[in-house]
Amino acid sequence: NLIQCLIEALDVDAGCLALMNNPDGTSAKTIAVRLDGKKIENFDYQLSETPCKNTLINCGVHIVSENVSQIYPEDSFLTDYGMTAYAGTSLYDDQGQLIGILSVTSRTPIKENEFVTSTLKIFTSRVSSELERQQTDVKLREQAALINETNDAILVIDMDYGIQFWNKSAERIYGWT
Numbered sequence: 001n002l003i004q005c006l007i008e009a010l011d012v013d014a015g016c017l018a019l020m021n022n023p024d025g026t027s028a029k030t031i032a033v034r035l036d037g038k039k040i041e042n043f044d045y046q047l048s049e050t051p052c053k054n055t056l057i058n059c060g061v062h063i064v065s066e067n068v069s070q071i072y073p074e075d076s077f078l079t080d081y082g083m084t085a086y087a088g089t090s091l092y093d094d095q096g097q098l099i100g101i102l103s104v105t106s107r108t109p110i111k112e113n114e115f116v117t118s119t120l121k122i123f124t125s126r127v128s129s130e131l132e133r134q135q136t137d138v139k140l141r142e143q144a145a146l147i148n149e150t151n152d153a154i155l156v157i158d159m160d161y162g163i164q165f166w167n168k169s170a171e172r173i174y175g176w177t
Helices: 002-010 051-058 074-078 113-149 168-173
Strands: 015-021 027-035 044-046 060-064 083-090 100-108 155-157 163-166
Touching: 002 015, 002 051, 002 113, 015 168, 027 100, 051 060, 051 083, 051 100, 060 113, 083 113, 100 113, 163 168
Parallel strands: none
Antiparallel strands: 015 027, 015 100, 027 044, 060 083, 083 100, 155 163
16 A cells, blocks of 8 residues: 555655545545554545645645644644644646645654655655556446447457457357357
8 A cells, every 4th residue: 555655654643645526626535544554434625724725736745844733723634633744745647637635644743854755756656657547447447348338349450360359249249258
């Protein structure tokens, strides 16, 4: 789990990966949250009055080294779990579109901002790539399902005339399994 690895690398208490619910950046939905080594149920949240909003405004790494729950008292995650520090970064796809936020929180102050910044940047690259790979997989599965729905036989043949793929209709028409 990338989030757990990030938590361990930075020696923090919690990590979160959230995807934007809308392009205007007002809300997000977590897809991976870990706190004290345990998985937390995913949730939707409004970004106003949270350090995540400033992460989006800064378009890069945003760090609040200490007193984060006092600065953002409306952020229930920070206050409920007694968080002192926050570090987060915006996630973008290969087209430069905002897709989410990767963040960590700690009950102790962050002392090495440069280390946290560089580590977040490394993980951001990996997380963005993984999210895009997952989205591509979903699209491919959707396209394959559509191809299987047609009544026409569809075959994909390589340059040596070897069949690489055929749909359900080809199986039915030609009797191939």
